[in-house]
Amino acid sequence: MNTLFAAVIPYWGQSLLRVLGGLVAVLLPAGTIVYLFLFKMMSFMQSRLGPMEAGPYGSLQLVAEVGKWLQKEDIQPTNADKPVFKMAPIIVLMSTFLLVVVVPFGPDAWFTDLETGIFYALAVSSISVLGILMAGWSSANKYSLLGGLRAAGQLIAYELPMVLAVMGVVIQAGTMNLQQIVVAQNAGSMFGIDTFGNPYVITQFVGFIVFMIAIQAELTQAPFDMPIAESELVSGYMTEYSGFRFLIFFIGEFATAGVFAMIASTLFLGGWGVPFSWFGWTSMDSVANWMNVVGPLVVFTKMMVLTFLIMWVRFTYPRFREDQLQRFAWKVLIPVSLANIMLTAVLKVVF
Amino acid sequence: MTILNDPVSAKLGNRQQLSYIASQAADARLNVELETEGMTLNIGPQHPATHGTLRIIARLDGEQVVWAEPSCGYMHRGYEKLTEVRTFPQVTSLINRIDWLGSFANEVPFILAAEKLMNVEAPPRAQWIRTILFELSRIANVSLFLGDLGVQLGAITPVFLAFRDREYVLNLIESATGGRFHPNFDRIGGLKDDLPAGWIDETKVVMKKLRNFCDEIETLLFGNEIFQSRTRGIGVIPRDVALQYGLSGANLRASGVDWDLRRDQTIPLAYDKVDFKVWTHPDGDSFARCWVRLQETREATKIVDQLLDGIPSGPVMAKVPKIIKVPEGEAWVSTENPLGEMGYYVVSRGDLGPFRVKIRSASFNNISITPWLLRGVYVPDIITILASLYFILGDIDR
Numbered sequence: 001m002n003t004l005f006a007a008v009i010p011y012w013g014q015s016l017l018r019v020l021g022g023l024v025a026v027l028l029p030a031g032t033i034v035y036l037f038l039f040k041m042m043s044f045m046q047s048r049l050g051p052m053e054a055g056p057y058g059s060l061q062l063v064a065e066v067g068k069w070l071q072k073e074d075i076q077p078t079n080a081d082k083p084v085f086k087m088a089p090i091i092v093l094m095s096t097f098l099l100v101v102v103v104p105f106g107p108d109a110w111f112t113d114l115e116t117g118i119f120y121a122l123a124v125s126s127i128s129v130l131g132i133l134m135a136g137w138s139s140a141n142k143y144s145l146l147g148g149l150r151a152a153g154q155l156i157a158y159e160l161p162m163v164l165a166v167m168g169v170v171i172q173a174g175t176m177n178l179q180q181i182v183v184a185q186n187a188g189s190m191f192g193i194d195t196f197g198n199p200y201v202i203t204q205f206v207g208f209i210v211f212m213i214a215i216q217a218e219l220t221q222a223p224f225d226m227p228i229a230e231s232e233l234v235s236g237y238m239t240e241y242s243g244f245r246f247l248i249f250f251i252g253e254f255a256t257a258g259v260f261a262m263i264a265s266t267l268f269l270g271g272w273g274v275p276f277s278w279f280g281w282t283s284m285d286s287v288a289n290w291m292n293v294v295g296p297l298v299v300f301t302k303m304m305v306l307t308f309l310i311m312w313v314r315f316t317y318p319r320f321r322e323d324q325l326q327r328f329a330w331k332v333l334i335p336v337s338l339a340n341i342m343l344t345a346v347l348k349v350v351f
Numbered sequence: 352m353t354i355l356n357d358p359v360s361a362k363l364g365n366r367q368q369l370s371y372i373a374s375q376a377a378d379a380r381l382n383v384e385l386e387t388e389g390m391t392l393n394i395g396p397q398h399p400a401t402h403g404t405l406r407i408i409a410r411l412d413g414e415q416v417v418w419a420e421p422s423c424g425y426m427h428r429g430y431e432k433l434t435e436v437r438t439f440p441q442v443t444s445l446i447n448r449i450d451w452l453g454s455f456a457n458e459v460p461f462i463l464a465a466e467k468l469m470n471v472e473a474p475p476r477a478q479w480i481r482t483i484l485f486e487l488s489r490i491a492n493v494s495l496f497l498g499d500l501g502v503q504l505g506a507i508t509p510v511f512l513a514f515r516d517r518e519y520v521l522n523l524i525e526s527a528t529g530g531r532f533h534p535n536f537d538r539i540g541g542l543k544d545d546l547p548a549g550w551i552d553e554t555k556v557v558m559k560k561l562r563n564f565c566d567e568i569e570t571l572l573f574g575n576e577i578f579q580s581r582t583r584g585i586g587v588i589p590r591d592v593a594l595q596y597g598l599s600g601a602n603l604r605a606s607g608v609d610w611d612l613r614r615d616q617t618i619p620l621a622y623d624k625v626d627f628k629v630w631t632h633p634d635g636d637s638f639a640r641c642w643v644r645l646q647e648t649r650e651a652t653k654i655v656d657q658l659l660d661g662i663p664s665g666p667v668m669a670k671v672p673k674i675i676k677v678p679e680g681e682a683w684v685s686t687e688n689p690l691g692e693m694g695y696y697v698v699s700r701g702d703l704g705p706f707r708v709k710i711r712s713a714s715f716n717n718i719s720i721t722p723w724l725l726r727g728v729y730v731p732d733i734i735t736i737l738a739s740l741y742f743i744l745g746d747i748d749r
Contacts, residue, residue: 046511142392146414146730222505223577231400231503232734318577319505321731322414 018111025100029258029303030251035062037311045315072243079140088138089248091131096256098124103262104179106272106295107287117178121263122163129155136237147236150322151227154217157329162214164337168207168344169200169267178266183284186273197275201268206340208268210333215260216310223317224325257307265302272299389417396425400503400734403744419725421718426748431708438703439465439539439675447533449712450746453492453689455484458537463618464684464697465539468677472619477541477667482621483658486651490561491520492689493648496741497568500641503738504581509572516564519557526550539675541668551659558652565649582638586724586736589635596720599713600691601647602740604631605639612687625657637739676703690714690746714746
């Protein structure tokens with residue numbers, strides 16, 4: 001969307017395209033994840049069928065659910081801090097939209113190409129903590145308060161291993177630009193073999209595992225779902241939300257899962273690229289133009305694989321207790337990722 | 352008194368003095384309020400973790416419980432009083448609903464007490480079928496506990512496996528008695544009907560399925576490290592405390608007390624004909640309670656298998672008059688129900704119905720330990736402990 005279209009499309013047209021593209025890039029994966037994983041995969045894992053009535057194999061179930069939520073009464077608790085209460089879900093969803101803008105979908109298909117892309121992504125991902133805290137505090141509900149505070153503690157604790165896990169990738173690629181990280185993975189070679197490029201999931205395996213655990217916690221999915229903890233805190237910070245506001249939280253949860261999986265696939269699985277040696281490309285400039293169309297599909301596929309992992313864990317494990325979670329972050333994940341950074345740095349200098 | 356001796360207040364008039372004291376008190380209150388204050392959290396009566404309407408009033412300091420108390424009675428249905436205006440055969444349809452997951456087990460001790468008063472004994476075949484159905488209701492009850500445990504701890508999958516496999520047992524109970532949840536099958540002097548054809552073979556197949564289910568739960572849930580870290584060392588009940596609070600059933604056996612009414616008393620049921628092990632665990636924590644229940648479910652399937660092999664032939668009903676009048680007297684019979692010891696103290700004045708019935712249900716006593724047990728734990732542990740104590744609201748409130 002840069003040099004290719006700049007000459008033909010005026011600036012306002014480009015902006016409009018970006019907004020539409022952002023909506024598609026966030027909401028389409030969210031809908032797919034909800035139907036495919038939350039409705040169907042979870043049901044099959046639990047020896048039931050899931051939704052079957054709305055549309056073929058229940059494929060329109062989500063449409064029906066959205067319709068139901070839109071019809072619901074907009075309930076606000078009497079003692080709620082109303083402006084904050086209304087703003088909270090929007091802030092949570094906003095952080096997702098801010099996150100997707102740095103994800104590259106093809107050699108020219110990106111929303112914005114920041115030099116410090118991954119740094120920006122990690123920074124804006126923590127905005128959702130604010131929204132969750134606001135929701136927990138303004139609901140005037142004790143369960144919400146406990147849930148909000150748990151969420152804040154948890155998200156801050158897991159921000160650190162996430163950043164540290166990304167550091168290894170940044171050291172290895174030598175750049176924070178996500179586009180160049182993708183090129184470095186696909187154009188590179190691993191142990192002298194360039195058939196598969198150099199996906200960092202192999203060389204940065206420890207970082208990948210730490211990153212996946214950290215995003216599991218960041219998304220508040222089981223086994224790290226204490227902020228919601230439906231058996232303890234009813235629904236945590238979402239307890240008082242209903243109708244459209246709950247829908248925003250709900251969509252936000254799965255959209256964020258999708259976007260985080262996109263970032264993980266960009267960092268560790270080679271993003272939009274396929275190994276360049278397959279088509280005889282050598283650098284970014286020689287990549288064929290059709291990759292702008294295929295690239296998004298490649299990202300989508302890799303995202304679905306990673307989301308599958310996230311959801312699989314979610315449907316399988318019981319949840320930690322709050323103190324166990326903090327201990328796990330500070331005593332296990334952070335030392336491991338620090339060791340990983342050290343090892344990566346040493347190897348980078350040696351080779 | 353310090354305020355009254357205060358030089359400032361001494362100069363003031365009577366009325367002003369009072370308002371001065373009030374303002375001093377308000378300041379003192381404010382000072383207290385500026386310190387971190389506890390929060391009272393009402394868990395229930397409507398709460399997903401209490402599977403019913405139990406209310407736990409918990410005073411929290413952060414996430415730690417300072418003081419907690421259960422408040423029950425939100426589902427009190429007055430069964431003890433209602434039995435007084437029913438005839439003896441009608442009572443079973445009421446007491447079915449006390450522990451609604453293992454209904455048949457509720458009927459047995461009452462019927463045994465009535466039979467004791469009438470000096471009637473059910474024929475051997477009826478006793479065996481009673482025992483089989485008793486154990487089937489235990490399996491139906493505890494297998495749901497094993498699945499529900501996962502949900503309480505955040506794992507959503509096991510409960511669906513539990514519902515799937517409990518369905519087989521409920522189908523068996525339905526085909527034998529006509530009622531899935533509320534059989535109302537036990538009669539004074541025997542049973543309403545004999546077993547249907549082919550029931551014994553079908554039951555054996557189902558028992559195999561249930562043993563598979565237990566293995567599945569053991570690997571899925573009990574082997575999980577998160578599950579173990581959530582339950583081990585949480586809610587430890589020492590042996591003497593368990594005895595003091597009158598716990599019974601698996602909660603008592605998990606504290607290392609080897610006490611099982613199936614083995615330790617002679618009642619006209621077929622337990623003395625079978626060979627079974629009473630499982631105990633030395634730890635007394637939540638994990639021990641869950642583990643003992645898992646082993647008991649396995650043991651129950653084995654008991655049913657043994658009983659099915661040696662079931663005697665004959666009638667299922669003793670000779671009792673059409674209109675049952677229980678002679679004057681008092682009788683106490685208790686059995687080892689899925690939740691613990693359940694007993695009925697039946698007082699009869701020679702009428703059609705009982706004069707007074709005292710129901711001793713296990714959950715009421717089991718839940719009485721919660722104020723002692725919940726002190727100092729974290730909020731998530733409340734749920735773990737309540738789940739592992741395993742109560743059923745109908746059994747608490749009656």
